[in-house]
Amino acid sequence: MTATDTHRAIDAVWRIESPKLIAGLARIVRDVGVAEDLAQDALVAALEQWPQSGVPDNPGAWLMAAAKHRAIDHFRRNTRLERKHEELGREGVIQKIGAREVRAGEGQMKDLEAAFDDDVGDDLLRLMFVACHPVLSTEARVALTLRLLGGLTTDEIARAFLVPEPTVAQRIVRAKRTLAEACVPFEVPRGDELAARLSSVLAVIYLVFNEGYAATAGDDWMRPSLCEEALRLGRVLAELAPQEPEVHGLVALMEIQASRSRARVGPSGEPILLNDQNRAHWDQLLIRRGLAALERAEKLRAEKLGGRTRRADNLDSERSSVAQGPYALQAAIAYSAGNGLAAHRHALRFACPAHTVTCCGIESRRCRRDGVRSSRGPEARRCADFFRLT
Numbered sequence: 001m002t003a004t005d006t007h008r009a010i011d012a013v014w015r016i017e018s019p020k021l022i023a024g025l026a027r028i029v030r031d032v033g034v035a036e037d038l039a040q041d042a043l044v045a046a047l048e049q050w051p052q053s054g055v056p057d058n059p060g061a062w063l064m065a066a067a068k069h070r071a072i073d074h075f076r077r078n079t080r081l082e083r084k085h086e087e088l089g090r091e092g093v094i095q096k097i098g099a100r101e102v103r104a105g106e107g108q109m110k111d112l113e114a115a116f117d118d119d120v121g122d123d124l125l126r127l128m129f130v131a132c133h134p135v136l137s138t139e140a141r142v143a144l145t146l147r148l149l150g151g152l153t154t155d156e157i158a159r160a161f162l163v164p165e166p167t168v169a170q171r172i173v174r175a176k177r178t179l180a181e182a183c184v185p186f187e188v189p190r191g192d193e194l195a196a197r198l199s200s201v202l203a204v205i206y207l208v209f210n211e212g213y214a215a216t217a218g219d220d221w222m223r224p225s226l227c228e229e230a231l232r233l234g235r236v237l238a239e240l241a242p243q244e245p246e247v248h249g250l251v252a253l254m255e256i257q258a259s260r261s262r263a264r265v266g267p268s269g270e271p272i273l274l275n276d277q278n279r280a281h282w283d284q285l286l287i288r289r290g291l292a293a294l295e296r297a298e299k300l301r302a303e304k305l306g307g308r309t310r311r312a313d314n315l316d317s318e319r320s321s322v323a324q325g326p327y328a329l330q331a332a333i334a335y336s337a338g339n340g341l342a343a344h345r346h347a348l349r350f351a352c353p354a355h356t357v358t359c360c361g362i363e364s365r366r367c368r369r370d371g372v373r374s375s376r377g378p379e380a381r382r383c384a385d386f387f388r389l390t
Contacts, residue, residue: 006051013059014043015151020060021067022148023123026186028071032130033176036148038074042066124149125240126186128233132201135182140175141204143168149236150229160226161211198241202250202327205233209254213261221271227258238293245304248297249328255290256334259283274337290331297328 018039025035045066046059056062131144146152146160154172158165189197212226234251241247263281266272 003051006055007047009055009059010043010046010050013046013055013063017060017063018043018151019124019127019149021063023127024064025067025071026127026130027123029074030186032127032144032148032179032186034074036176038070039063039067041070122188122240124236125188128201128237128240129188129197130179130184130186132197132204133179133182133184134197134200135178135184136175137171138204138207140171140178141200142207143171144175145204145233146208146229147172149233152229160223198244198246201237202246205230205237206250206254206327208233209257213257221265221269222261224261227254227261230254231258243300245297245300246325246327248293248300249325249331252290252293252297252331253327253334255286255293256331259286259290287335291335294328294331294335297325297331301325301328 021039021042022032022035025038026032029035029038042063046063050056127148128145131148132141136144142161143157146157147154152160154169155165158168161168188194208226209230212223212228212230215221215223231251231254234247234254238247238251259282260274260277262283263277263279264272
């Protein structure tokens with residue numbers, strides 16, 4: 001394997017493994033910035049050693065072991081520094097304090113070693129909630145999420161959003177400083193806070209997807225790399241939070257929308273609207289995955305409503321408004337919009353309270369033609385925004 005091949009392998013491994021490394025370290029050091037620095041140290045070690053020794057059989061485990069050793073060194077340095085401070089300030093009790101700190105440091109290192117054997121799933125979920133914490137601005141949440149969970153470099157994020165690299169770097173630095181100053185706990189929120197915090201995570205992922213699906217700046221109509229990254233993050237979140245209906249609703253929406261990517265751009269890069277797209281270019285695998293996620297969201301929502309199967313023909317609007325989430329609603333409409341009357345009727349049981357479909361524009365005319373009255377209000381405005389991206 002040449003040096004170039006080795007560096008490509010390292011880049012690929014880092015993109016996959018870095019979120020796990022940072023998440024595991026952050027749980028122990030309780031500082032996202034320090035955790036990222038320690039993970040970067042492990043990456044540097046790989047860049048130094050792998051070109052000579054070759055890529056290990058289990059590169060993820062190698063990086064994890066390297067990160068663990070550097071985290072232990074970090075605790076030892078801090079313990080020695082604290083002990084020196086105590087020696088300078090309280091010489092009379094140096095032996096007691098020193099022994100106590102040594103025991104504390106040894107205990108932390110044992111905890112650290114044990115922690116790396118734990119399942120990383122909960123750590124990744126915690127990292128998602130921390131990176132998307134409401135204390136941060138939306139721009140900071142997006143940049144930090146792509147950096148920590150997407151494994152993207154600052155330059156890659158800057159190029160994706162067409163902003164100067166120093167701007168992205170400052171957003172990331174300020175975000176990590178804000179999290180440290182606010183003492184944001186590295187944990188999954190519970191109770192009433194969970195819904196609001198989960199909404200923030202979903203909004204960030206969808207914002208990344210939309211920037212790829214309909215770019216707000218630059219000459220390109222789409223940026224597929226951002227769509228792919230958002231899809232990957234959404235799928236990871238669905239694995240980590242399998243009982244949350246709206247997580248699956250968001251995944252369904254992104255899968256169905258992404259299925260049309262190849263048909264949305266012409267040979268010269270010009271946009272092709274939905275009615276003019278060649279359906280043969282749609283990705284049927286993504287459509288099937290989207291429908292499976294939509295079915296999963298519906299099943300979970302029905303269970304939360306008491307385990308009763310929802311049926312459009314006898315569902316009162318009040319119960320439906322409680323049951324229906326915005327992402328699952330848009331996913332159902334996205335599928336029906338591009339797949340004709342049969343799919344339109346199939347989607348009603350997901351999207352339509354009391355025989356009402358939330359739609360707009362051309363879809364409203366189709367609904368009237370099909371004998372389904374269109375709705376008004378905030379939901380309709382949401383769908384109007386949505387269909388402009390179709």
